[in-house]
Amino acid sequence: QSALTQPPSASGSPGQSVTISCTGTSSDVGGSNYVSWYQQHPGKAPKLMIFEVSKRPSGVPDRFSGSKSGSTASLTVSGLQAEDEADYYCSSYGGSNNWVFGGGTKLTVL
Amino acid sequence: QLQLQESGPGLVKPSETLSLTCTVSGGSISSSTYYWGWIRQPPGKGLEWIGSIYYSGSTYYNPSLKSRVTISADTSKNQFSLKLSSVTAADTAVYYCARSIVGASDYWGQGTLVTVSS
Numbered sequence: 001q002s003a004l005t006q007p008p009s010a011s012g013s014p015g016q017s018v019t020i021s022c023t024g025t026s027s028d029v030g031g032s033n034y035v036s037w038y039q040q041h042p043g044k045a046p047k048l049m050i051f052e053v054s055k056r057p058s059g060v061p062d063r064f065s066g067s068k069s070g071s072t073a074s075l076t077v078s079g080l081q082a083e084d085e086a087d088y089y090c091s092s093y094g095g096s097n098n099w100v101f102g103g104g105t106k107l108t109v110l
Numbered sequence: 111q112l113q114l115q116e117s118g119p120g121l122v123k124p125s126e127t128l129s130l131t132c133t134v135s136g137g138s139i140s141s142s143t144y145y146w147g148w149i150r151q152p153p154g155k156g157l158e159w160i161g162s163i164y165y166s167g168s169t170y171y172n173p174s175l176k177s178r179v180t181i182s183a184d185t186s187k188n189q190f191s192l193k194l195s196s197v198t199a200a201d202t203a204v205y206y207c208a209r210s211i212v213g214a215s216d217y218w219g220q221g222t223l224v225t226v227s228s
Contacts, residue, residue: 003156034213038157045206045221046157051214089157093213097170101149104156 004029004090004102011108012080020105022073022090028100030071034093037066037075040104041086049088050075077107085109112136114207114219122201122226128194132207132219133187140165140185145210148181148192150203151221158203162210163190197226 005023012018022029022037029035035053038046048057050066053073063078073092077084090102118130132146139146147162161171163181171179175194183190194201204223208215 036214038215045218046215047218048214048216051216052212057216091157091159091213096173098173099159099162099213101157101159 002100004092004100006088006090006102006105008103009106009108011110012077013110014080014082016080017076017078018080018107019074019076020088020090020107022075022092022102024071024073024092024100026071028071028092028094029068029073029090031095032093033068035066035068035073036091037064037073038089038091039084039086040089046089080109082109112209112217114209114217116205116207116219116222118222118224120223120225122197122224123228124198124226125196128192128197128201128205128224128226130192130205130207130222130224131189132191133189134209135188137209138185139183139188139190142166143211145170146183146190147208147210147215149206149208149215150201151206152200152203160192160194160205199226202226 037050040046053068054066089104094100113135122128145162148160178195180193204221206221207219209217
């Protein structure tokens with residue numbers, strides 16, 4: 001199984017919106033509603049931000065939203081804040097009880 | 111509040127077996143709702159799913175690691191463990207244990223760095 005494809009970096013100014021993509025295949029993202037997104041600050045464990053494509057765990061601000069079209073999932077962060085600067089990873093069910101992560105995207109708040 | 115804590119040697123010699131344990135508090139690994147798994151992150155790199163265990167004892171492994179990985183659970187101690195054999199420098203990483211439901215890992219340990227070096 002191959003890693004999902006994410007852009008290495010993304011950026012935006014405070015208050016703006018930014019979207020991070022996660023591209024897979026019909027065997028993973030395209031064929032599954034089990035797509036998740038994680039936020040990771042330096043030296044910290046990842047934090048679940050989105051599960052099942054577009055659901056937010058309790059406590060995650062509604063500025064974070066997820067969607068999917070075909071084999072590409074997306075995470076949108078609206079109203080960017082300084083604390084949103086972090087690495088973001090997508091994850092998807094890859095079939096046969098396997099899970100695959102994206103390579104990660106470093107989000108910079110300008 | 112659920113908490114997970116990894117423990118084990120921080121240094122392993124090449125060709126030997128890496129062994130880590132995850133101790134869970136504030137919840138039971140015997141719950142039928144959740145999977146309990148391991149994820150690793152080489153320094154400066156991305157996340158890699160290693161494998162998971164279900165309360166029934168069923169295990170699921172990353173195909174690229176399957177020949178070297180064993181995940182087991184000790185419900186009496188509320189712990190689950192990872193063994194990775196024949197390690198090389200490429201296995202140097204921060205290893206996380208996590209609770210998952212439908213692939214979404216909602217609780218993570220703090221992570222433990224394991225370095226493979228002689």
